[in-house]
Amino acid sequence: MxxxxxxxxxxxxxxxxxxxxxxxxxxxxxxxxxxxxxxxxxxxxxxxxxxxxxxxxxxxxxARLQQAPAGTVLHQEPGGGNWSTNGDGAPGPRRSAAEVAALLGPGTRVIPFNSGRLQLGTERVDALETDLRDPLTKGMLALREGRFPAAGEVAVTPAFGLGPGDLLRPSGGAPLTVVGVVEHPHRPTLRQVAGPDLPLTPPAEFWSPFDEGSGWLADTAKPVSWTEVPALTRAGLYVTxxxxxxxxxxxxxxxxxxxxxxxxxxxxxxxxxxxxxxxxxxxxxxxxxxxxxxxxxxxxxxxxxxxxxxxxxxxxxxxxxxxxxxxxxxxxxxxxxxxxxxxxxxxxxxxxxxxxxxxxxxxxxxxxxxxxxxxxxxxxxxxxxxxxxxxxxRAPTMADRPGWPLAGAVLVLAGLGATAVARRQPGTVWVWSSALLIMIGLVVLTPWLVRFTGRVATRLRLPLRVSVRDAVRHRSRTASAVAAVMAVTATVVAMGIGTYSEFMDRRNAYTSARPAGMLAIWGGPMSDATWNRLRAEAVRRLPGVPLAAGYHAKDAQGRRYALRYTVRWNGTRTRRTAAIGDQALLTLLQGRHDPQAAAALAGGKAVVFDATAVRNGRLALRAGSTSGPPRKLEVPAVVATPADEHQGGALLPRSLIEQAGFSAAERQLYAMHRLPAGSTLESDLGKVTSRVTVASEEGYRHLPDHGLWGWLVGALVLVVGGTLAATRLAAADMRPERATMLAIGAPSGTLRMVVAGQALYISGLGALVGLVAGTVTGVALSRPMTTHGAGDPATIAVPWPFLIAVVVGLPVLATLAALITRTGLPLARRLP
Known part of the structure; x- marks a missing residue:
């Protein structure tokens, strides 16, 4: 053998x-x-x-060919693609099925499809308009119950809770009979309606080939490869x-x-x-x-x-x-x-x-x-x-390696130097790599640290003195456990400081164009009559609440423009959209009446709450539209104080917009009002038109990442588990000493203190060393995690409750767990 x-x-x-x-x-x-x-x-x-x-x-x-809107410029290539809807491309007529089949060559058969949204009361659900009975659609939706729909019929996914025979009542269309239940191959909770003729809502303002749109499914004589793609994209077809x-x-x-x-x-x-x-x-x-x-x-x-x-x-x-x-x-x-x-x-x-x-x-x-x-x-x-x-x-004795402390010190110093360099590099990977050098060096140094700290044993009471001396005598066993606790503590402390610093940086970087407590009602593209009905419904649903009007800018062709400017806020480039309104809206944005700002607004100047955005009394704006050419504007401006310290933005008077060649159409309402829990305001307004958005500014309400405390739970398992494993080994090694103490009448509490002393020494020493190492790494992590470019200072924040729980709480828990260790032992024979 x-x-x-x-x-x-x-x-x-x-x-x-x-x-x-x-x-x-x-x-x-x-x-x-x-x-x-x-x-x-x-x-x-x-x-x-x-x-x-x-x-x-x-x-x-x-193949799946999706028709891009007129004027869209498409470009596809292996590895990705891009598209633009800025109107630079020459608009062309929508391709017919025959034209698409001709582009793909002889023997091609195509059927239409249209993916979009269906309005069901106040809810908009996914919808697929195509004939699922056609063999080309096999596999798109799996039939679970009933049959595939014909004209005037639909199939729904199980998330609706409907079955064959039920009715579906879309907004603005005749009721549709449910004849089948279908399921998406990969999305079991999807709420989707499918049928050959659906009253879909108008498509979104911004087109994307991965969202909604119409097109064709094609059965071709030969596979569609990249050689056919350029001609198809020139025809406005996105190919899959x-x-x-x-x-x-x-x-x-x-x-x-x-x-x-x-x-x-x-x-x-x-x-x-x-x-x-x-x-x-x-x-x-x-x-x-x-x-x-x-x-x-x-x-x-x-x-x-x-x-x-x-x-x-x-x-x-x-x-x-x-x-x-x-x-x-x-x-x-x-x-x-x-x-x-x-x-x-x-x-x-x-x-x-x-x-x-x-x-x-x-x-x-x-x-x-x-x-x-x-x-x-x-x-x-x-x-x-x-x-x-x-x-x-007799227990064997293990001698220390004389060169190990020096090697450990060299590794720690090298890690500190690497950390100082790594903290200025983009990304956190270099900081963690440098921290690994520090950690390995501390692991090598741990036996020396155990021996060095063992000198305090002479000043301790008997149970703790016995525990510490035994730990020093068995340094190979103790060092492994101390190093394990140190590594866990250092990792958790570093993550805690880095994560909390990032949270504080995000909180400081929080900004809004509206003060906390403001309610905003925004209307999308709609007629004046629809807006008047929407405004009347908002007044009815908000009795006694003063509403201030906001406006959209439109050019002579009726194209909607957004007026934006860019400013740095806490080191981050922030793009803001300037509001258009009058004195009532200015009072809401400032939370008070400011005579100077009101006079400037009445005089045709912009009132800006971002001081750095105004240069030489001018505010640079970019007017952008999804269907018109962009424009650049410079308008006179004054700086004013907003209602909240984290608030920015700008307010433009209508006269200033009209001087720039735009017209102003009321499409926004603002009020200092907090909606009660369970408010149905948005759904109520949605009954008038689906192109409405209701937003409430609540201020910065995010809490620190719960993952921070998840790290604490993981550290609890590892620290307490590793400490108890080492304590169990120590209890086995100390059987003769504990048996002698028991023989001379030591109470059980003293024996338990001896065992608990081992746990306290191991976890306490590991936690203290880990605190130092983790703090160095955490401070270094804070820079790449909280800086956003050259000149942006790092945010360093220490989560004191979290650190106390790690460095103090975990050793205490490990010690308490060790106190319940069984200490009763039979007398052992001592050899000379």
Whole structure:
């Protein structure tokens, strides 16, 4: 029998004999593998690739051709495309089905389709206008009940809760009979109506080939490839086909090759994951070594070499790591594949079950490697143990490596220098890579830190003095646990400072063109008669609420223009749309009557609340339209104080707009009024016209990211779990001392304090060192996370409650958990 086979058999028997310890090691190794594998599978399944989504778009057709609006300039190429609706292209007539078939060559058959919105009362739902009975539409929607609709009939998705025989009553159209229930291939919660003739709402003002629009499904004699695309796009047709999708995916794959930052970030993440898992699982492997020292010594006494002992201990890591990785991979794949459809039922989309095998197998190999690396230090210790000392029942002593503190200090200094440089680089990957150097250096320094801090033991009371001295005596065991707590704490502290700084920067950067508490009612393109009805309904629904009017700018051809300017707010370029109104609206925007601002507005000047936007008494504006040529304007302006400190914007008088060649049409209403909870104002106004928007300015109401406290929960599991594992090992090593204390009458509380002292020392030292390392990294992270260009100062904010919970709360919890450790022991025989 070979040495490796014998070692694996011994490892298997030892793992089964110590099932509790084996389960602990497998959980620590397998949990990261399970979580990452589940997330990879989940996202791969939830992501519907262009090829997977072809059936929902094309059905059984060879191509989908979407007609762009007149005047749209199209350009398609592998890897993407672009389109513009600025009117630069020559408008042309809409293509007929015969013209489209002629463009695709002989033998082509086309059927029309139209995707858009259907108005059902106050709700607008997705709608597909096409004949689902045609073979070309097979697969676009799956029939679940009834039949596909004919003229005057519709099919609905299950989200409506309707069945065959029910009636659907669209706004502005005759009732439609539901004859079937259909389901989208990838979106089970989609609310969609399908039928051959639907009263769709007018299309959106901004056209996109990925939203609503009309076109044709084509059955061609040969596949549609990129050679036919230029002629089709010149005809105003956006093309989707299997041939174009394949070339697009190939182009995207080539353009998404890993760059330097991505490679460095991935490498740093892998090293961090291995380091943390090894540090957490290391004490558990040390427990196994402690229990097997006599067995290994007997093997050595019978002729086993140091290599044999190393192989036996490494086999533990191979067996446990392999079993943990296999189980975690299977469970992760199953959880990800089964979880995606369940989440899609709550909203979203899901494709067919998909496992990204290259990264999944890479994570599995990483988990197996982690198990072997975690057993490496105990394996080296086993090979160096003195056989006579172990067989005599005395604990072996481990000498420190004299060069390790110097190497650790060099790594820490190098990491600090790299961090100082990395904080000025774009992105956070370089900061995390530099932090990894600091963390590795601190891991190397940890045995020295344990020995150095052990000097305080002489000033402590007996239980704590015994705990600290024992921890110093077994530095290899203690250092691993302290380093694990340090790594977790440093990571969580860095993330806390960086995330909170980003939150504070966003809060400081928050800005609005309206004060908090203002209600805005905006009307889209509509006739004056429709607006008058809408305004009357708003007055009726808001009795006693003063309403101030706002206006849209239109040119002589009736094209709507928006007047915008750009300003820097907290280092970020912000684009604002200037409002058009009179004294009533100015009073609302300022929250008071300002005589100087009112006089300027009456005199035909713009009142601006962004001081930096006004230069030499002028405000530069850009007038933009979706259907007309852009214009640049410079208008006289004065700076005024708004109602809120985070408020910006500008108000233009109608006289100023008319001087620039525009006319003003009332299409907005403003009021200082907060709608009650459950208000139906928007739905009530929507009964007049669907082109209305109701918005309430609530101010900055976002809370810090809940993920911050999620990090705290993760740290709680890792810190308390790792500390208790090390404490259990310490309790096993301290059996003689605890038995002696019990024999001389020490109360159980003293014995518990000895065990809890180990937990307090390990978690406290790790948390303090992690606080220092994490603060350095967090401050460095704050710069790339909160700066938005040259000259923008970084925002550094410290979440004190969060840090106290991490640095103080976690050690306290670990200590309290250790206090419940069983301390009753039988008397042990002490050897001289």
């Amino acid at each position: 070979s040495t490796v086979v014998a070692a694996l058999r011994l490892a298997r028997r030892n793992a089964w004999r110590s099932r509790g310890r084996s389960a602990l090691i497998m959980v620590m190794i397998g949990l990261p593998v399970l979580v990452i594998t589940a997330m990879l599978t989940y996202f791969a399944t939830m992501t519907v690739s262009p090829r997977e989504g072809l059936v929902a778009e094309l059905g059984a057709a060879d 086909s299997p041939g174009t999708i394949a070339d697009t995916e190939l182009a995207l794959a080539r353009s998404s090759s890993m760059d330097v930052q991505h490679t460095v970030g991935l490498g740093a993440m892998v090293i961090m994951l291995v380091l943390e898992t090894v540090l957490l699982a290391g004490p558990a492997f040390a427990v196994g070594l402690r229990r097997r020292r006599r067995e290994l010594a007997e093997i050595a006494a019978q002729g086993g070499s140091a290599g044999h002992l190393r192989t036996i201990v490494l086999a533990d890591g191979l067996v446990l790591g392999g079993a943990a990785t296999f189980m975690a991979t299977v469970l992760g794949v199953g959880a990800g594949a089964l979880g995606a459809p369940l989440v899609a039922q709550l909203g979203g989309q899901a494709g067919p079950p998909e496992v990204p095998w290259p990264p999944v197998l890479g994570i599995a190999a990483l988990g197996l490697l982690t198990g072997i690396v975690a057993a490496l230090v105990p394996a080296v210790q086993a090979a160096r143990q003195d056989t006579v000392t172990v067989l005599a029942g």
